[in-house]
Amino acid sequence: AQSVTQPDIHITVSEGASLELRCNYSYGATPYLFWYVQSPGQGLQLLLKYFSGDTLVQGIKGFEAEFKRSQSSFNLRKPSVHWSDAAEYFCAVGAQEGGGNKLTFGTGTQLKVEL
Amino acid sequence: GAVVSQHPSWVICKSGTSVKIECRSLDFQATTMFWYRQFPKQSLMLMATSNEGSKATYEQGVEKDKFLINHASLTLSTLTVTSAHPEDSSFYICRGEGRNGYTFGSGTRLTVV
Numbered sequence: 290a291q292s293v294t295q296p297d298i299h300i301t302v303s304e305g306a307s308l309e310l311r312c313n314y315s316y317g318a319t320p321y322l323f324w325y326v327q328s329p330g331q332g333l334q335l336l337l338k339y340f341s342g343d344t345l346v347q348g349i350k351g352f353e354a355e356f357k358r359s360q361s362s363f364n365l366r367k368p369s370v371h372w373s374d375a376a377e378y379f380c381a382v383g384a385q386e387g388g389g390n391k392l393t394f395g396t397g398t399q400l401k402v403e404l
Numbered sequence: 405g406a407v408v409s410q411h412p413s414w415v416i417c418k419s420g421t422s423v424k425i426e427c428r429s430l431d432f433q434a435t436t437m438f439w440y441r442q443f444p445k446q447s448l449m450l451m452a453t454s455n456e457g458s459k460a461t462y463e464q465g466v467e468k469d470k471f472l473i474n475h476a477s478l479t480l481s482t483l484t485v486t487s488a489h490p491e492d493s494s495f496y497i498c499r500g501e502g503r504n505g506y507t508f509g510s511g512t513r514l515t516v517v
Contacts, residue, residue: 293484325508332410332497332510333448379447390501391438 291316291382296394302370303403310365310398312354312380321383321390322363324354327397328376330391336378339363375402405503406432410498414513417488425483425512427498433478434500439471442511443493454481478502488516 292315302308314320321340325333337348344356354365362378377397383390407430417423424511427437436455438450452468454460454475462468472484481500485492497511 330511330513333508335507339472388508390436391450392451392499393450394448 291384291393293380293382293393293395295378295380295398296359297398298396299399299401301401301403304372305369307346308365308367308370308400310378310400312363312365312395314357314362314363314380314382315361316382316384318384319326322354322356323381323383323392324348324352324363325379325381325394326376327379333379336365370400370402372402372404375400406500406502406507408434408498408500408507408509410509410512412466412512413510414515416515416517419489419516420487421425422484422486423488423514425485425496425514427481427483427509429479429502429505430499432500432505433502434481435478435503436501437475437481438499439473439481439483440497440499442497444495445452448497451483458504464487488514490516492516 294313296311323338323397324336327333336352337346339346341358346354352367356363379397380395383392409428411426432441439451442448451466452460453461456475456478460473475481493516498509
């Protein structure tokens with residue numbers, strides 16, 4: 290069974306600083322990997338995904354993530370954080386099951402941005 | 405892009421009553437619908453997976469008789485929380501997946517009093 294670990298429960302960065310959110314996964318085959326963002330009381334918005342190909346994936350809102358098979362990691366990065374980026378971020382790994390892509394989520398990282 | 409409309413966005417109900425949550429895929433056919441539950445400050449936990457026209461597959465520990473899932477068409481899936489109790493209070497969110505798209509609904513905040 291697949292699993293996802295997000296080691297950092299909370300991260301605080303200053304506006305304009307760079308950001309890296311860590312994600313490690315466990316899955317026997319080539320994984321489908323996702324990063325989602327969730328604002329308080331809201332649903333989830335897909336930031337980016339990796340299925341295959343280029344290991345550096347560009348997403349929305351200036352985010353990118355790099356798939357490193359040797360480290361089983363899929364860390365999310367942003368060169369300059371904006372105050373509006375404050376939210377909860379979830380990494381997820383997907384596996385094809387029963388005709389659909391079953392996602393397993395990490396526990397999330399709460400990002401706070403200091404002005 | 406693919407859109408899943410989820411209603412209601414929030415609901416308050418009395419203990420012992422039932423609540424139905426709807427997810428509609430607006431511009432794609434959701435052959436599979438995943439239902440998740442998220443308790444405060446926790447991650448999303450998969451409750452069940454349903455394929456159109458088939459019975460749902462429930463994750464371990466999820467009571468299928470309490471959380472009734474119907475996926476009778478490619479554009480509509482429902483989750484009914486039967487005889488709700490305060491411990492069922494949570495954020496419920498669906499995710500539709502089809503050949504032309506996959507996306508989350510906006511979620512339903514259920515509070516049982």
